Amino acid sequence: MTALEKWQAQVRACRSERSESEEQVWQRLAQWYGDWARHNDYVSRVLPCLLACVGEQSRVLEIGPGSGAFAIRLARSVGEVVALEPSPNMRTVLEHNLANVGIGNVQILAQRAEDGLAELDDAFDLALASHSLYNIEPIDRVIGDLMRLARHVVFLMGVGAQSEWYHALHLRFCGKSPVPVASFCEFYPMLMEMGICADVEILMTRSNYVYDCEDSMLDWWQGHLGLDASRRDELRAALMGKAERRGNHIGIYGVNRSALMWIERERNQFSF
Numbered sequence: 013m014t015a016l017e018k019w020q021a022q023v024r025a026c027r028s029e030r031s032e033s034e035e036q037v038w039q040r041l042a043q044w045y046g047d048w049a050r051h052n053d054y055v056s057r058v059l060p061c062l063l064a065c066v067g068e069q070s071r072v073l074e075i076g077p078g079s080g081a082f083a084i085r086l087a088r089s090v091g092e093v094v095a096l097e098p099s100p101n102m103r104t105v106l107e108h109n110l111a112n113v114g115i116g117n118v119q120i121l122a123q124r125a126e127d128g129l130a131e132l133d134d135a136f137d138l139a140l141a142s143h144s145l146y147n148i149e150p151i152d153r154v155i156g157d158l159m160r161l162a163r164h165v166v167f168l169m170g171v172g173a174q175s176e177w178y179h180a181l182h183l184r185f186c187g188k189s190p191v192p193v194a195s196f197c198e199f200y201p202m203l204m205e206m207g208i209c210a211d212v213e214i215l216m217t218r219s220n221y222v223y224d225c226e227d228s229m230l231d232w233w234q235g236h237l238g239l240d241a242s243r244r245d246e247l248r249a250a251l252m253g254k255a256e257r258r259g260n261h262i263g264i265y266g267v268n269r270s271a272l273m274w275i276e277r278e279r280n281q282f283s284f
């Protein structure tokens with residue numbers, strides 16, 4: 013099996029375990045995602061490296077900006093951000109967040125990366141995909157397009173490790189181990205297979221699930237695990253064994269590894 017086939021097999025395995033499509037997941041989680049980004053530190057860890065390679069005239073391409081954790085901060089320092097975001101609810105949240113801070117230089121394209129990139133032929137200084145590629149089967153095409161379009165290409169993604177508490181929770185409530193999403197472990201060999209050299213840094217980043225109250229936490233996990241109301245008390249007991257109250261919030265606090273991959277087109281002597 014090639015590295016590409018292993019990535020695709022993992023995407024399909026993960027998809028077949030889910031009761032919702034990728035689009036449905038982000039439709040459901042659009043409002044929540046901004047909170048996730050706020051309560052975690054991956055943006056503050058990665059943003060300085062991104063800002064160091066752009067200037068006020070730069071053009072940035074972002075795949076799956078979500079609620080705008082990167083897009084908003086980048087837009088303040090560059091000429092233009094073009095963002096491909098397929099989820100209508102995510103686009104609504106992003107548009108709202110952009111309007112709130114008066115940013116007008118983010119162009120949002122309502123497309124998936126695998127459909128929209130081929131049509132672009134502009135030059136970008138930076139392309140970024142942060143936690144947005146996990147469900148893309150024609151990933152080689154997307155990577156090739158990004159290499160064609162941008163001088164610096166940056167990927168941030170998980171390394172596929174699952175925390176013990178999540179594994180135990182899933183096993184108990186769903187009766188089986190969770191299938192890990194396609195991750196750096198499949199992605200990096202695929203870059204090598206494509207002849208692309210990336211600088212890699214493994215970051216220990218916060219992985220905090222934080223909520224305003226116990227019921228919000230229960231609602232979220234009930235939806236995530238696809239449980240009906242009859243199991244809510246059992247779920248409450250399981251979560252309260254792990255959750256902590258900090259200030260006005262309740263959450264499950266942890267640390268996870270993410271891989272930051274940085275590709276310089278000039279240093280890769282291949283044609284895309």
Ligand SMILES: C[S@@+](CC[C@H](N)C(=O)[O-])C[C@H]1O[C@@H](n2cnc3c(N)ncnc32)[C@H](O)[C@@H]1O
Pocket residue numbers: 034038045049075076077078079080081082096097098099102123124125126141142143144145147148
């Ligand atoms: C986990 S969120 C990440 C948001 C943001 N990049 C960040 O790091 O905070 C994933 C985002 O990728 C988007 N997405 C999922 N599949 C995509 C695809 N095939 N092409 C472009 N975006 C996609 C989702 O709609 C969602 O907004």
